Amino acid sequence: MSPVIPPEIVCAADYERAAEARLDRHSWDYLAGGAGEEWTLRENRAAFARLRLRARVLRDLGGANTRSAILGQALEHPILLAPVALQRLAHPEGELATALGAAATGTGMVVSTQASQPIEAIAARARVDGAAAPLWFQLYLQHDRDFTAALLGRAEAAGYGAVVLTVDAPVTLRDREARGGFRLPEGLVAVNLAGLPPAPANRATPAESPVFRGLLDAAPRWSDLAWLRAHTRLPILLKGITDPDDAAEAVALGADGIIVSNHGGRTLDGMPAAIDLLPAVAARVAGRVPVLLDGGVRRGTDVLKALALGASAVLVGRPQVHALAVGGAVGVAHLVKILRTELEAAMALCGCRDLAAVTRAVLWEDGAG
16 A cells, blocks of 8 residues: 555545546546436435535534444444446556455445456455455346356355345446447456356347347346345345335345445436435335445535435445545545545534434524524
């Protein structure tokens, strides 16, 4: 962890600007882009800006901390690194550097099925010099279920503590990537999918829709939760739940956690911001399982707002890759430190000694007081 972070980088937005200047255009388009016209991508940030905080003074903050636990996993703070595919697009070591930065800060990391480094090597890097990053494995169900079961077994054997099933991305259309003609650089692949048998050929004729005739064949269904439960002993979280009815169905079918996410604006353009979808989902779940938020988090104040609206923790996606591109493992660790420091400052200024004290009362409502 040797790179020196430029002193002018003091927040996540600074990392974003520096990463765009550093990365080639194709890599940037893939990492930064969203679906369609990218309205939802922009709305994820705009919605946080519409939420206002309520400052409180003269509170006793002795013993203040940001500790919590999710699914029995102790966390020093409620900020996790979201699953981001193919991180070698941003840095030569990719997920290995991210895992080292996570370990240095005790930060939970969710590793993508489409990682560009072996899941076993990532787990080993996340446990160095007595430090450890809590690891979860993000799963895309593959068309070959025997291969998927073997992949789950690898994750369990490597010490991953939960499975995060992504349910909201059976189809993606991203204009920015298409215009730029994005292709993976030579030698960069989703290495953990090596050996996956080829998918059946698309059955669509030129006169038929390729979406409804082929692309959805392997899409996850509610019935797949039972299959997944039968093939792993790990807790299962569903990532991509945005509707309260879907949240209720997930809990009824045995999901151990919910991650409210619109995939960072990368799937269905025109959806509301993730933070706007959170309260209704949290209300329907009613504390039966933890609810996390993914999408648009760029500040510690955003973390506080998400906690106030019912999240147990947040996931941070693009900012971790921006920091990775600029500073490798040191950049990732520095980003987490920035976000945690901002969260602690916001908690103190809102009179919250710990996460249990963070309620909707920290948000300024019209007529408050």
